[in-house]
Amino acid sequence: MIRILKNFSRRILRAIFRRKDNIKLGFYGPPNAGKTSIANKICKDWTGEEIGTVSKIPHETRHVQFKEKVEIKYKGKELVFKIVDTPGIATKIDYENFLRYGLKKREAKKRAKEATQGIIDSIQWLDDMDAVVVVLDASENPYSQVNITIIGNIVARKIPVLVVANKIDLRKADIKKFESAFPEYDVVGISAKEGTNMDEFYEALFKLANKT
Amino acid sequence: MKLYSNWLIRHKMKNKMKSGKIKGLSLHVIPYTEVEKMNIAERVKKILSLILNNKIVILQGRLRPEEEARLIEDTMVLVDHVQNFKGIELAVIEPDMKGKNIVEKMKHGIAKRLVGDSEALTVVGPASVIKEIKKDPKKIELFLT
Numbered sequence: 001m002i003r004i005l006k007n008f009s010r011r012i013l014r015a016i017f018r019r020k021d022n023i024k025l026g027f028y029g030p031p032n033a034g035k036t037s038i039a040n041k042i043c044k045d046w047t048g049e050e051i052g053t054v055s056k057i058p059h060e061t062r063h064v065q066f067k068e069k070v071e072i073k074y075k076g077k078e079l080v081f082k083i084v085d086t087p088g089i090a091t092k093i094d095y096e097n098f099l100r101y102g103l104k105k106r107e108a109k110k111r112a113k114e115a116t117q118g119i120i121d122s123i124q125w126l127d128d129m130d131a132v133v134v135v136l137d138a139s140e141n142p143y144s145q146v147n148i149t150i151i152g153n154i155v156a157r158k159i160p161v162l163v164v165a166n167k168i169d170l171r172k173a174d175i176k177k178f179e180s181a182f183p184e185y186d187v188v189g190i191s192a193k194e195g196t197n198m199d200e201f202y203e204a205l206f207k208l209a210n211k212t
Numbered sequence: 213m214k215l216y217s218n219w220l221i222r223h224k225m226k227n228k229m230k231s232g233k234i235k236g237l238s239l240h241v242i243p244y245t246e247v248e249k250m251n252i253a254e255r256v257k258k259i260l261s262l263i264l265n266n267k268i269v270i271l272q273g274r275l276r277p278e279e280e281a282r283l284i285e286d287t288m289v290l291v292d293h294v295q296n297f298k299g300i301e302l303a304v305i306e307p308d309m310k311g312k313n314i315v316e317k318m319k320h321g322i323a324k325r326l327v328g329d330s331e332a333l334t335v336v337g338p339a340s341v342i343k344e345i346k347k348d349p350k351k352i353e354l355f356l357t
Contacts, residue, residue: 091284092299092339093291116288123281145302145345149284152277 022069023209024128025081028154029135030146031058031088031115034166036065037192038135038201039085043067045198051085057101059115061087064125074202079209086125087118089150126153130212131160133205138165138173138189142181151182160211162204165189168196244272252276256283259336260290263300268337268354274304275334283336296340303345305333 027035040050052065066084093115098108126132132154136142142165154161165178168189175189186204190197240262247255256279262269275283280302287300335345337354346353 089284090299091287091302093288094298094339113292116292119288120285123285126281145304148304149277149280149302153281156277 021080022082023079023212024084024130025205025209026084026086026125026129026132027135028086028122028126028132028150029088030137030140030144030150031090032056033088033135033137033140034192035088035135036061036085038133038164038166038190039067039083041192041195041198042072043070043083046070046072051083057098057103057111059088059090059093059098059111059118061085062111062114062118063087064118064121072202072205074206077206079206081209084125084129086122087115089119089122089146090115091146093119123153126157126159129159131162131208133162133164133208135164135166136178138168138175138178139170142178160208161185162208163187164201166192169194238267240267240269242269242271247271247273252279252282255279256286259283260286263336263338264290264294264297266338266341268335268342271334271336272332273334274306274332297338299339301335301337301339301342301345303335305335306331 027039029035034054036052036054040052040054043049043051047067047070049067051067052061054060064084064086066082068082070081070083072079072081093112095105095108095112098111099105103111134147134150134154136147151161151163163178163182163185165173165175165187167173168175169191173189175187178189179187186207188197188201188204190201242258247258250258255275259269259271260283283300283302290297291299335354337345341356342354343357344355346355
């Protein structure tokens with residue numbers, strides 16, 4: 001009986017004081033919102049290496065890419081994350097759109113084919129996430145059906161979520177629109193490109209990690 | 213709900229057909245009772261088979277988040293395998309929800325789902341036909357390509 005109680009109390013103490021290790025943090029959102037730019041900024045800041053390439057052409061990230069053991073320190077606290085950068089989720093892929101960016105037909109078709117698989121992978125990886133950062137373009141409409149579908153699926157899976165409105169450096173950016181669209185979630189406006197508001201982002205990230 | 217869009221679609225279709233871009237497009241209404249007892253796979257299959265026949269589907273009620281995700285997944289598989297299929301446009305129209313935030317809309321949606329959610333309408337169509345769906349509680353505007 002004493003041994004059972006001892007084991008029980010040891011498990012409780014371990015659960016309370018254990019350091020949260022390798023929290024699987026997914027970056028989700030529509031294409032070209034800046035998921036990889038943010039993931040790059042974090043990885044570069046804390047590991048010295050980037051996670052992937054960025055481009056003005058949509059669907060640059062077509063495979064789920066991740067970086068293990070990213071140790072982030074903020075205000076004396078330290079957390080270890082597995083950063084998971086996912087392909088943008090969309091309901092349509094038209095290879096002809098890529099031609100506008102100067103891609104050749106063959107390249108565009110290949111990109112479209114990979115992008116479709118990337119979207120499927122993104123959705124399937126969602127089940128593995130401990131927490132999700134939804135990255136949206138602050139200069140776009142927050143009420144798009146894809147955004148609603150992404151948030152709806154995260155909420156349905158009871159995964160803690162942080163909404164990041166990226167590209168606040170753009171003139172059309174309207175962070176208030178995002179705050180009123182998502183009043184129940186922390187919304188942080190940042191510019192990953194210029195590194196604006198990253199302190200506020202890390203503050204919200206640590207708060208998010210505490211919910212996992 | 214008045215479908216102002218009927219007129220809009222007819223008007224735009226007339227112009228499109230004159231220009232020879234679209235041949236034979238139709239709306240297909242699916243009453244809630246028709247899909248009520250279907251599982252996710254069956255619902256998604258039904259919607260996609262209509263869309264592949266170039267139909268704009270108006271579903272009474274709304275899909276659950278996991279059904280929307282499945283619809284996107286299956287759409288992507290089809291984009292990969294069906295020539296000239298470029299995906300879908302999807303919109304959920306809920307009455308009197310204009311000006312409400314996404315959380316309120318989701319809560320409303322979840323609550324309504326429990327009682328069958330017959331008030332909402334889900335519009336899904338082939339992306340090659342619909343450029344954009346603009347939503348308003350009193351009207352649906354379909355911008356055709």
